[in-house]
Amino acid sequence: MRLVYAFDEQAPGGRELLGGKGVGLAEMTALGIPVPAGFTVTTDACRETMRTGEVPEPLWPEVDEHVERLQDRSGKRFGDAHEPLLVSVRSGAAISMPGMMDTILNLGLNDTAVEGLAEATGNPRFAYDSYRRLIQMYGEVVDGVEGHLFEGELQGLKERRGIRQDVELTADDLRELIGTFQSIYQREVGESFPQDAREQLQRSIRAVFDSWESPRAKVYRRTYDIPDDLGTAVNVVQMVFGNMGDTSATGVCFTRDPSTGERRLYGEFLLNAQGEDVVAGIRTPEPIERLREILPAAYEQLIETLDQMEKHYREMQDIEFTVEDGTLYLLQTRTGKRTAQAALRIAVEMTGEDLISREEAVARIDAGQLDQLLHPMIDPAAEVEVVATGLNASPGAASGAIVLDADLAEERGRAGDDVLLVRWETTPDDIHGLVHARGVLTAHGGMTSHAAVVARGMGKPCVAGCEALSIDTGARTVRIGDLELNEGDQLTIDGGTGRVIVGSVPLVPPAIDENFGTILGWADESRRLRVRANADTPEDASKAREFGAEGIGLCRTEHMFMAADRLPVVQEMILASDEKARRSALDRLLPVQQGDFEAIFEAMAGFPVTIRLLDPPLHEFLPSVEEATSDAMRRRIEQLHEANPMLGTRGCRLGLQWPEVYEMQVRAIVRAARAVADRTGDAPLVEIMHPLVGFAEELRRLRELTDRVAAEEAEVEYSVGTMIELPRACVRADEIAEHADFCSFGTNDLTQTALGFSRDDAEGKFLTYYLEHGILERNPFEVLDREGVGDLMRIAVERGRGVDPELKLGICGEHGGEPRSVAFCHEIGLDYVSCSPYRVPLARLAAAQAALADEGVTSVAVGG
Ligand code: PEP
Ligand code: MG
Numbered sequence: 001m002r003l004v005y006a007f008d009e010q011a012p013g014g015r016e017l018l019g020g021k022g023v024g025l026a027e028m029t030a031l032g033i034p035v036p037a038g039f040t041v042t043t044d045a046c047r048e049t050m051r052t053g054e055v056p057e058p059l060w061p062e063v064d065e066h067v068e069r070l071q072d073r074s075g076k077r078f079g080d081a082h083e084p085l086l087v088s089v090r091s092g093a094a095i096s097m098p099g100m101m102d103t104i105l106n107l108g109l110n111d112t113a114v115e116g117l118a119e120a121t122g123n124p125r126f127a128y129d130s131y132r133r134l135i136q137m138y139g140e141v142v143d144g145v146e147g148h149l150f151e152g153e154l155q156g157l158k159e160r161r162g163i164r165q166d167v168e169l170t171a172d173d174l175r176e177l178i179g180t181f182q183s184i185y186q187r188e189v190g191e192s193f194p195q196d197a198r199e200q201l202q203r204s205i206r207a208v209f210d211s212w213e214s215p216r217a218k219v220y221r222r223t224y225d226i227p228d229d230l231g232t233a234v235n236v237v238q239m240v241f242g243n244m245g246d247t248s249a250t251g252v253c254f255t256r257d258p259s260t261g262e263r264r265l266y267g268e269f270l271l272n273a274q275g276e277d278v279v280a281g282i283r284t285p286e287p288i289e290r291l292r293e294i295l296p297a298a299y300e301q302l303i304e305t306l307d308q309m310e311k312h313y314r315e316m317q318d319i320e321f322t323v324e325d326g327t328l329y330l331l332q333t334r335t336g337k338r339t340a341q342a343a344l345r346i347a348v349e350m351t352g353e354d355l356i357s358r359e360e361a362v363a364r365i366d367a368g369q370l371d372q373l374l375h376p377m378i379d380p381a382a383e384v385e386v387v388a389t390g391l392n393a394s395p396g397a398a399s400g401a402i403v404l405d406a407d408l409a410e411e412r413g414r415a416g417d418d419v420l421l422v423r424w425e426t427t428p429d430d431i432h433g434l435v436h437a438r439g440v441l442t443a444h445g446g447m448t449s450h451a452a453v454v455a456r457g458m459g460k461p462c463v464a465g466c467e468a469l470s471i472d473t474g475a476r477t478v479r480i481g482d483l484e485l486n487e488g489d490q491l492t493i494d495g496g497t498g499r500v501i502v503g504s505v506p507l508v509p510p511a512i513d514e515n516f517g518t519i520l521g522w523a524d525e526s527r528r529l530r531v532r533a534n535a536d537t538p539e540d541a542s543k544a545r546e547f548g549a550e551g552i553g554l555c556r557t558e559h560m561f562m563a564a565d566r567l568p569v570v571q572e573m574i575l576a577s578d579e580k581a582r583r584s585a586l587d588r589l590l591p592v593q594q595g596d597f598e599a600i601f602e603a604m605a606g607f608p609v610t611i612r613l614l615d616p617p618l619h620e621f622l623p624s625v626e627e628a629t630s631d632a633m634r635r636r637i638e639q640l641h642e643a644n645p646m647l648g649t650r651g652c653r654l655g656l657q658w659p660e661v662y663e664m665q666v667r668a669i670v671r672a673a674r675a676v677a678d679r680t681g682d683a684p685l686v687e688i689m690h691p692l693v694g695f696a697e698e699l700r701r702l703r704e705l706t707d708r709v710a711a712e713e714a715e716v717e718y719s720v721g722t723m724i725e726l727p728r729a730c731v732r733a734d735e736i737a738e739h740a741d742f743c744s745f746g747t748n749d750l751t752q753t754a755l756g757f758s759r760d761d762a763e764g765k766f767l768t769y770y771l772e773h774g775i776l777e778r779n780p781f782e783v784l785d786r787e788g789v790g791d792l793m794r795i796a797v798e799r800g801r802g803v804d805p806e807l808k809l810g811i812c813g814e815h816g817g818e819p820r821s822v823a824f825c826h827e828i829g830l831d832y833v834s835c836s837p838y839r840v841p842l843a844r845l846a847a848a849q850a851a852l853a854d855e856g857v858t859s860v861a862v863g864g
Contacts, residue, residue: 003045004062006069007038017042019233021092024333031312033305034329037073038087038237039066041205043094046231049209060202063236067201070238079197083120084113086130086239089204091211093232095224096334102141102211104204105274106134106239110195114178118171126244128174133274135181135193138200142207145188153180167272201236208234216428223435223458240329242322243274249295249323250275253288255306256316258338259392261345261515265289265303268446275320275331284465285446298323309333314355315364316346337453339395340369344515358522359857365519366859367819367846373516374838375461376507378494384501387480390441390466392498393452398439398461399492399504402485404473406433413437420491422478424471426451434458439493441500443469461495469500520548520841523848529825530832531843532608534812536560537596541603544837548844551607551685552600553744553834554812557665558616560596561589567621574618575636579660586664593665597672601684608685610744610812610834612723613655613665615691617645646752646759651692652702652722659705666709674714686718687742692749694728696735703739723812725749730792733800737807743800744834745793747813747821751780754789781814784821790828797828810834819846826850 005011005018007029015023022040029035041063048056067085071077076085086108109117109131118127139145157177158164169177185193194200211217212232221228242250251269256262268285270277271294292299302321305328309317318336322329338346347361356364375396378384400418403409406429409421413436421437423430425444434440434454439461442451446465455462468481476487480500485491492501532553533544541552561570566589573585601609619640628634642648655662669688677683690702703720710718722729722736725746729736737743752759757767763781770776784790800807810832815821817835822843825833827850835843852858 001044002042002062003056003059004039004041004066006066007035007040011040011042013042015094016230017044017233019043019092019094019235020096020334021090021235021332022233025235025237027312028309028330028333031308033309034301034327036238036240036329036331037070038235039063039070040092041234041236043231043233046209046212046233047229049206050213050231055206055209059205063201063205064198066236067198074238078108078201079110079113080116081112082116084108084116084197086117087201088235088237088239089201089208090235090237090332091208091232092235093212093226094230095226096337102137102208103275104134104137104141104207106130107138107200107204108197109134110193110197113197121244123244125171125174126241128171128178129169129243130241130274132174132177132181135178135185138193138204139181139185139188141211142203143185143189145185149184149188150181153177153184166277205234205236208232216431219431219435220428223431237331240322240324240327240331241274242270242324243272244325246272247295247323247326248272249291249298250277250321251285251288251291252318252320253302253306254316254318254336255310256336256338256342256346258316258318258336258342259395261338261342261349263349265306269321275322284444284467295323295326298326298328301328305330311355314350340366340373341395341513341515343369344373344513344519348515348518359526359852359855362519362523362526362845362848363852363857364859365845367842367849370842370845373512374841377496378492378499378501379506379508382506384492384499384505385503386499387483387502388466388468388500389498390463390469390500391446391452392494392496393449393464394455394460394462395496396439396461397492397494397496397505397507399490399507400438401488402478402491403433403437404471404476404478404487406430408487409433410436420493422469422471422491423451425449426454434460439463439495441466441469441491441493443467443471455495461493463493463495463498463500466498466500516841520844523845524548525848527826527844527847527851529822529830529843529847529850530810531840531847532610532810532812532832532834533837533840534816534834535600535837538599538603540837541600544840545603545607547837547840549607549837549840550832551834552604552609553810553816553832554689555600555609555611556615557593557612558614558620560593561614561621566592570621571623573661574621574640575633577632577636582658583660586660590664590668593668594672594675597669598676601672601676601686602680605680605682605684608687610687610689610721610742611665611669612689612691613652613662615651617642617648617650618654619645652690652698653692655690655702655705656698662702662705663709666706667713670710670713670716670718673716673718677716683717686716688718688720689742689744690720690722691746692725693722693736694726694732696732696739699736699739721808723749724793724796725753725813727754727792730796731799733796734803737800737803740800740807742808742810743796744809745796745811745813745830747784747789747793747811747815748781750792750813751785751789754792755780755785757781783818784815784824786824790824794828797830801829808832817843819843819849822846823850823853 007025018040076083078085088105090103114127114131118124136150140147182193242248249269249271253267257266267288270285316336317333320332350356351361378397400420402422403419409419410432412419418438421433421440423442425442440451442464452464470479478485490504492505530550532551533549534554535541535544535552536556536559569588576582625637673684673686693699699722706720719741721740721742723746724743809830812834816833817839
């Protein structure tokens with residue numbers, strides 16, 4: 001097994017072997033795009049090192065061989081005192097992990113080589129600048145020296161010289177800094193900075209392998225569901241220099257605007273700088289258009305190259321480039337991360353440009369990311385006090401308490417507080433804070449800074465590069481212009497406009513644009529699953545239709561019982577001592593329920609509406625014993641008390657014991673359907689659903705009740721079905737199906753009963769421990785437990801359809817709007833999913849993607 005491949009060699013694997021960066025470099029080399037020479041150490045080598053704790057034996061000889069090739073090509077020699085070959089070492093996993101791994105530039109310099117470089121280039125300032133960077137990066141990445149020790153010295157020197165920018169430091173200043181940095185290294189590491197180029201290279205490669213196991217990389221992988229055993233590749237690239245003077249530059253650039261999706265070059269650069277200056281967000285870079293004025297030839301070449309790359313990749317690219325003395329080099333390309341809004345626009349426009357098909361466009365949209373579009377925005381009618389403006393780095397608005405460090409953001413976020421992380425800039429060490437904050441505000445850094453990239457990926461609002469902001473971490477205060485605020489004070493950011501606002505502000509849901517509708521329209525052409533909504537009110541029903549719902553899959557009637565004007569009547573019904581008194585209360589509830597149903601039928605005209613009869617335990621409607629207003633009431637409350645009400649008198653058990661309750665509900669449904677049919681000329685498509693059925697006999701009796709009452713009422717069409725939300729119902733679905741026109745999986749209760757996890761308590765208790773300690777990978781109330789609950793569902797489908805091949809099957813638990821669970825529902829052949837109105841678009845897309853995957857149309861991996 002070979003462990004190293006040059007960029008111009010054909011490797012026997014793609015990104016899983018070479019990593020995203022390695023594949024990109026090899027592919028660009030093959031396309032004839034200007035890329036520096038270099039080679040990739042494979043992920044095999046990393047995995048083997050993680051497995052045994054030692055690098056595999058053949059690795060160093062192979063690396064030596066490839067270094068020799070680089071020497072032969074360049075005419076320079078590694079570690080040479082006169083014309084040294086310099087390289088960078090960069091990590092690159094199969095899946096992009098922005099900022100997670102570290103880069104070392106200028107490797108190969110030492111005390112003599114730096115003088116050789118100064119002489120060979122006639123540019124001592126450049127040579128010393130490169131060397132001081134190497135000592136710092138190598139110290140940080142390989143030996144874990146704290147970065148601020150170096151930064152502090154650099155800052156101190158600038159202050160002593162009375163200058164602000166690094167580029168103003170002279171060659172002598174930088175030479176002095178090299179000495180200082182070397183003594184920091186010596187002091188912290190306990191040995192002098194390594195002078196042997198080969199040792200530098202070997203230790204750097206090893207450090208990249210080790211960084212795969214760093215805590216911050218692990219946090220990132222957990223957040224994004226990236227497997228731990230992928231490992232990373234390492235790229236060793238011959239250096240090209242963006243810090244050779246004013247004809248050199250380094251930058252990052254997207255082929256389309258990652259915020260809006262507009263087709264235009266979007267990026268930024270720094271003149272006379274090296275790559276990490278841009279990404280780290282320490283100096284504020286210039287917009288890419290300025291390059292046209294400063295280095296016009298390089299700019300033209302950049303435009304041409306990016307055009308060629310988009311045509312080749314048929315996807316928006318995010319590249320890093322360096323201009324060395326007027327000549328352009330590309331150092332990296334990857335699929336660009338983008339906001340949901342941009343993703344839609346790019347997909348639609350690329351279809352128009354004949355780059356991709358409609359199906360590919362649909363497959364490329366991240367269903368989870370669509371959520372971003374449904375993010376809150378600042379209410380336009382609200383009076384806001386804008387105190388500063390920064391870059392609109394990631395859309396959406398967020399209000400929260402100011403928090404100045406990531407640990408506190410995590411702590412308060414976990415405690416349920418809304419917090420905004422406010423930092424000079426963020427680094428990968430802040431990742432856990434970003435995860436738990438509502439949004440992030442930074443003083444430094446551009447649209448491609450760490451904070452911006454990570455927030456965009458997470459769909460969180462971010463305002464970056466807010467220059468009016470300064471932070472005093474000692475006093476725990478921030479200053480924005482003239483205003484001083486304390487940690488804990490409320491602040492609002494609008495990542496769509498870059499506004500920073502004092503206090504918290506009312507937010508509204510955003511409007512959805514045309515591209516959203518276009519993509520979902522295309523999705524609808526591909527999907528097999530129907531998508532319905534869970535809705536209990538006419539307002540929810542209308543919202544659901546706006547989002548494209550094709551009916552209501554679950555109307556929970558108990559919510560109608562909770563309204564303030566109805567609760568007293570409901571309580572009277574429950575507290576009644578005999579059937580007569582109960583019926584009298586029910587008679588008063590009937591017209592009210594009928595009114596509710598009429599409005600819902602009208603809002604959903606033309607689509608099926610599944611109405612579920614009363615489900616929750618009755619005590620949920622009752623006051624506590626302490627609140628009882630009479631002895632009789634207290635006694636009745638005590639009588640109704642159950643130790644385990646979730647497994648008690650609820651659902652069909654209640655309907656069977658007190659048939660008059662379900663009779664009233666059936667009557668209300670049938671009368672409402674008749675009234676709407678008479679009024680509008682359209683008969684509603686009525687489905688009456690009985691909850692918590694476990695035995696066929698329960699449903700048989702309830703079907704009889706339903707048919708009897710309906711027959712007493714007006715003539716209407718309806719169907720009768722049940723929820724499947726108990727394991728017993730799954731395994732006896734064949735018997736149950738004898739009495740059902742349709743079945744709907746109630747995966748909330750099914751998860752509770754199949755796993756024995758309380759719906760009410762698990763998430764606040766042991767489940768958190770289970771997730772944190774990897775006993776479970778995902779919260780089963782959020783993402784369907786395919787193996788357990790899913791298998792029960794599969795059995796139910798097989799047995800139910802075995803009796804009635806036409807049996808209509810759906811899902812109405814929370815999982816019906818979760819993309820991975822929707823894919824599972826497609827796989828097992830359900831007819832529809834039903835979810836909350838805001839998740840209907842997600843479900844439509846996820847259903848289409850599941851169907852397209854059957855035909856082999858999948859999204860391209862976002863890598864780099
Ligand atoms: C379910 O149990 O999945 C369901 C949809 O019903 P509810 O959440 O109302 O119990
Ligand atoms: Mg249920």
